Amino acid sequence: xxxxxxxxxxxxxxxxxxxxxxxxxxxxxxxxxxxxxxxxxxxxxxxxxxxxxxxxxxxxxxxxxxxxxxxxxxxxxxxxxxxxxxxxxxxxxxxxxxxxxxxxxxxxxxxxxxxxxxxxxxxxxxxxxxxxxxxxxxxxxxxxxxxxxxxxxxxxxxxxxxxxxxxxxxxxxxxxxxxxxxxxxxxxxxxxxxxxxxxxxxxxxxxxxxxxxxxxxxxxxxxxxxxxxxxxxxxxxxxxxxxxxxxxxxxxxxxxxxxxxxxxxxxxxxxxxxxxxxxxxxxxxxxxxxxxxxxxxxxxxxxxxxxxxxxxxxxxxxxxxxxxxxxxxxxxxxxxxxxxxxxxxxxxxxxxx
Numbered sequence: 001x002x003x004x005x006x007x008x009x010x011x012x013x014x015x016x017x018x019x020x021x022x023x024x025x026x027x028x029x030x031x032x033x034x035x036x037x038x039x040x041x042x043x044x045x046x047x048x049x050x051x052x053x054x055x056x057x058x059x060x061x062x063x064x065x066x067x068x069x070x071x072x073x074x075x076x077x078x079x080x081x082x083x084x085x086x087x088x089x090x091x092x093x094x095x096x097x098x099x100x101x102x103x104x105x106x107x108x109x110x111x112x113x114x115x116x117x118x119x120x121x122x123x124x125x126x127x128x129x130x131x132x133x134x135x136x137x138x139x140x141x142x143x144x145x146x147x148x149x150x151x152x153x154x155x156x157x158x159x160x161x162x163x164x165x166x167x168x169x170x171x172x173x174x175x176x177x178x179x180x181x182x183x184x185x186x187x188x189x190x191x192x193x194x195x196x197x198x199x200x201x202x203x204x205x206x207x208x209x210x211x212x213x214x215x216x217x218x219x220x221x222x223x224x225x226x227x228x229x230x231x232x233x234x235x236x237x238x239x240x241x242x243x244x245x246x247x248x249x250x251x252x253x254x255x256x257x258x259x260x261x262x263x264x265x266x267x268x269x270x271x272x273x274x275x276x277x278x279x280x281x282x283x284x285x286x287x288x289x290x291x292x293x294x295x296x297x298x299x300x301x302x303x304x305x306x307x308x309x310x311x312x313x314x315x316x317x318x319x320x321x322x323x324x325x326x327x328x329x330x331x332x333x334x335x336x337x338x339x340x341x342x343x344x345x346x347x348x349x350x351x352x353x
Contacts, residue, residue, distance in 0.1 A: 006055040007039055007081070018042040018086075019052075028069045028084060030132055032249035033324040035074035037064075037082040044086045044107075046167075046194040049160045056081040064353070065192050067106065067134030070251055071141055071350045073331075075324040078353060085136050087194065090116065095199070101155055102198045106136025110143075114231070122200040123227035124153050127207055130238045132245055132252060136193040140184040141349065142177045146210040146234050151177035158195035159184075167194070179286075180256050180349055188351075206230045212237050241312050249318030250309065254331060255289045255346045268342060289346055290314045292338045306330045328352060 010019050023040030026032060038061065041052050056063050062080035066072065086107040093101040100122070104113055110133050114125045127148040137143075138150045139157050154177075156169045176183040184191050206225055208214050216233045217225050225233075243250055257278075260268075265285035269275050272295070278286040293299060293313040300310035305322035307330055309315035316327055316334075335346045 004038075004059050004061075006058040007061070010051070010055055018044060023082070025069075025074060025078065025082065028066055028082070029072055029074055030068065030070045030245040030249065030251050031073055031318050031324065031327060032245075033074055033318060033322060033327060035077050035324060037078045037080070039081040040084060041081060042084045042086045044088075046087055046106075046160065046192075049083070049192060049194070050165065052081065052083065053160075053162060063189075065136075067137035068109065068132055070133035070245070071137060073251065073324050073327055073348075073350050073352045075328050075353060083192065085134060085192075085194070092120075098203060099199050099201050102200050104135045104196050104198065106134060106193050106195055108135040109133075110135050110138055117198075117200060118228050118231055121202055123202070123204045123206070124148075124200055125150075125198075126227040126231035127210070127234055129231045130235050135196050139175060139177070139182055139193060139196055142180055142182050144180070146213060146237075147207045149177070149179075151175070151182075153198045153200060154196060155199040156197040157184075157193055158197070160192040160194055161190065162192070163190050169197075179259070242315060243309055243311055243317055248309075249320075249322070250315050251350045253289075253312075253314040253349055254316040255293070255314055255334070256349055257286050257289045258292075258344050258346060259284050259286050260344065261285070268344075287344060289338075292342055292344060292346070293334055296334075296337045296341050298334055298337060301330075303330055303333070308334065324353075 019041045021039050023037045025035040025037050063083060064078060065083045067085055087105040088107055089105040091103040095101050111130055113135055114129045117125050127146040128143060128150060131143055131145060139154055143150050154172050156171055157175055158169050161168050184193060206227060213233055222229050262283045262285045265277050265287060269277060276288040276291055280286055290313040298308050299313040301308050304326055305319045306326040307317055309317045316330055318327060331348060339345050
């Protein structure tokens with residue numbers, strides 16, 4: 001058993017008010033599945049990270065960083081230190097060429113920040129409204145929705161580098177952003193995101209090419225939409241399709257849209273003429289995971305208190321009282337069924353622990 005003396009010592013330090021043992025994590029994950037952590041630290045000042053990391057290392061404890069808990073599934077208790085990023089603050093640095101640099105603390109709520117940006121007259125993030133989670137989690141997943149990825153607006157990411165034991169600023173190219181991927185996922189145990197710097201424009205052309213946006217704008221009689229108009233439409237679309245995590249436990253889209261060679265996609269299209277395809281560079285093609293799951297007959301399917309949402313096939317839900325292991329069992333059934341039916345392997349978006 002690990003020696004927790006170093007962790008106990010922190011309880012009597014200035015961090016004692018934000019550090020506790022045997023902590024309940026149910027409210028720290030949007031799936032609302034029960035789990036406990038050996039230790040939980042609410043990090044309001046990133047300057048405390050080195051001491052917390054050192055103490056956990058001395059105790060031989062694994063470490064996990066959480067934001068809003070919207071991209072994680074606990075299938076059991078966590079035996080180490082959970083760091084809940086709770087720092088706050090937004091700073092604007094006026095820039096040139098109609099763009100400002102906006103520094104945002106990792107603990108800020110993502111949706112609240114998007115709404116703040118719109119109120120300040122910025123554009124670009126409107127398609128990403130109503131995504132649950134924290135600002136610090138956004139670059140890790142390279143969150144995206146309705147034709148926009150957050151990487152397009154990130155200037156730098158400030159991190160605590162566990163390997164070098166120092167704070168660093170990583171440029172957008174350094175972050176190796178890709179579809180639902182980044183350096184922070186590729187080297188998950190190395191970096192802790194403490195602040196994200198965005199380069200936000202005051203004017204720009206809205207992204208309207210995602211299905212449903214133009215149609216709803218037309219229904220509302222809006223011909224030249226502002227960023228706020230697009231945000232309102234995206235919010236309405238999301239609310240109509242996705243279950244509210246505050247009402248039904250979920251982590252949004254649970255599976256990535258699979259990317260396959262174009263030849264494989266075309267072969268599937270010959271078998272299933274209504275299969276949506278999205279061609280990518282270098283002979284690749286993105287398939288609709290939602291279509292695959294729904295066509296496999298799993299939309300709305302449930303096993304006990306866990307299941308696939310009736311509103312959107314990409315969303316797994318906790319109808320109330322499900323364990324993380326039960327949600328994961330549903331996920332495995334979905335992945336196995338799609339693989340057997342279409343020969344395509346789905347990959348989860350959330351971190352499964």
